[in-house]
Amino acid sequence: MKNLRFFYLFLLILICSSCAKDQWFDAPPKGPGNNNSPYNLICPQIKIAVISDIHYTHPDLLPDNIEDSPSLMEYLYKDRKILELSDPIFRNVVSELIREKPDILLIPGDLAKDGEMMNHHVVQGLLQDLENAGIRVFVVPGNNDIINPDAFSFETEPPTAVDNITADQFAEIYGDFGYNDESLLYRDPNSLSYICQPHSNLWILGIDNIKYTFTTEGLKVSGAIKPETMAWIQEKMVEANEKGIKVMAMMHYGILEHYNGQKGIEPLISGQRAIAEALMDAGIKLIFTGHYHANDIVSYEYNGKPLYDIQTGSLVTPPYSYRIMRLDDNFINIDSRRVTDIDEQLPGGVSFQEYSDTEITARINGFFIYYLPRMFGLSEAAATYFAPYGTSGYKAYFAGDEQIPDEESVKLDALPTAFAPLVNIVRSLWTDLPPKDNKIHIKFK
Template identity: 30%
Template sequence: MSFHPKKLLLSSFLLVFIVLSLMGTACSSNRPDPIVSGTELSMFITTDIHYIADSVHDNGSAFQKYWKTGDGRQLNYIDEIVSAFGSKVEKEKPDILIVSGDLTTNGEKESHLALAKKFKEIEEASGTSIYVIPGNHDISNPWARGFKEDKKFKVPSVDSSEFKDIYKDFGFSEAISRDNYSLSYLAAPSEDVWLLMLDTCEYYLNDKTNTPVTNGELGENTLKWIEKCSKLAKEKNARIVTVMHHNLYNHSSRIHYGFTLDNHINVENTFRDNGLNLVFSGHLHIQDIKYKGEEENRIYDIASSSMVMYPFQYGVLDYSPESGFDYKTDRVDIENWARENGKTDENLLNFATYSEDFFTNASFAKAYNVVAETGLYSVIEAGYMAETMKLLNLNYFRGTTGLIKEQIENSSGYKLWIAADQVEALEAMRAYILSMIPHNDIDNNKLQIK
């Protein structure tokens, strides 16, 4: 029997291709040795940074109007917030930092490049490994804009290939497997704990809709790949932490379309069948924990609040081989960072008060104006109702509405909202207010999984 060199080479190539296809696209370059089994692990988890580079705006009137009339993101101090968080990472040196999407305001290429540079500086200063996935704002975004004086203008965004290249050092090059149908990947920073980083976004629809599509899903091929990842993890006796931008469960009875995965039932079934019981998501900008199932088969979905909105929280996940996972939230100390770096801006030196006032004043004013415009309430009554909205919204975003539930339900403003069920002009805001009242006693800022 004779051997043909080209046929032998082709056969070898096909064998390698088949092996790689079983797990999607594998990648071994630049992958550091995993933390050895039996070692404790510390992780920071943040989301929705919505970074915008200084080069994209001049801090003029157009940019001022944009952030002041937005959803509460403190974009005017975005650089300082990210730097203060980076300083916290450098001091505490967690093993891992996870960022679950919406890295940029609207996918501006310059913002991606600037943020990746910051990530590199954080990694080098702390020794922390950073892992990212995209959010619905990050890729092929037709709303990518720059701001100059009183004008805004289009700026380049990035496609999925550019995104992967810009953030290649933050998860993609360390992946032990990549999904062939999305930017999802599997990473093994530890022999005990693996990260299933899932790309749930539908940016491929943006050109057709001329808008950054809010909805998300995981396709059937990706779900099959997830099954293979889970099987491999079980063979290696590793536990998987699942991370995605969109939510697995509804974290609000009012706001969930476009935030919870469109095919969340299929995804939940896949997760449950494969023992994926700890999920971190973002997108909604609130701190909230939801779960389903009996304790032995329960899946937790932890929606993390936005890094750049009051109260500037992030998650801390500690793993111990003996006790399992312990989760809590912490806050970025921007005031202390400002003092340490010689800042003289009074807003930064008193950032807790400044940012809370900005957030609550906006909530109060919006509610007061909506109520007053009906002409059905006195100034005092409108004030009571706006105060209820302000207090609820403040605690909703930091995951502490359970602590004020009794106070709210006994307030004059809340009773007026309850009685406003026939006022059509208040229907939407009333529904939002009622949706913020907790229906269980779960602590949204703390969780232990043994």
């Protein structure tokens, strides 16, 4: 019996020694995410949150009643956002994160509705509240954040233009969240990309993949990584690989298709396959993205190596998803959360979830009614008839882990053959590409 006790003691020592400091991430300092103790007898974990596409809209830029602004109503009912609730939703998530106490928060872009300076300053202040609570925040710009000509106040009718921000102002406003952070290692001289080292064995690679093209018709924004920025990433990844440092990358536009045929409908980053393989060759395995407002994960294998595009939903699109993850030396454990209530009285006393579902259904219907004639040549009557099928598929895609109900599949099969191309697209939305979206362990080593 005594020998057996010695065996168990030896086994315990062996397990603990496998978590030696030089083989694992340094334990975070006392505070958020570490149970206030640097002496846990488990391998230290880093707790990481991800929120995306906040599209924060200050209430002062909206009318008291959104129906008082025809311009705003026209905007909302061609889109997939519940902008009028962005303020209480974001404040709710900030409060939840302070209670959750992650070590790190990643935000892959679209912080403000359309790049309004007022909105950016409010977001900065709320992110500072998170930093003050001990949470390290890192951001990159989205396609709506910088030099956006659509920065308006809808408090007046017609809307009034308000100040937007430049790239330099973005880096200044969010300086504490990557660009001048105390953990900053490198800034790319050709873009708003950077590398921070919040823990001794972890880099955060913030990639600016927004391309601005000025044409005679105005500003065109798309997704691309500059060749100079790619060369900079590849150079820095050599150092990371030599030192055995884990690298978590984030950028706004996605790099992999999240449903079959996506790149023909919703543009991905330019040259996405070649860029994905170049990043994989450099040693990157995980990229956190946003833009499409869906909580969805896909993977791609190349030369025996996987790449995961981990897309996080939007805080203005139901079901308002965000992610809480735990990272250790071998795995990242990804979980998803949803905003289910806010501190706001809604019209008619309806619940937050009822209001959200009613409004997003009507708005995505309007989105399809507007775009189907323009993209596919449908009549308005045909677009109105088909819109609910597209809306159901889109809502399922936003939520992740989508699986088409039998009755919905039967309805799609019964549609006239003239709708066949659109039915194929909707079935793609309903078909979840592997792996799982909302809750998953991914091997990181």
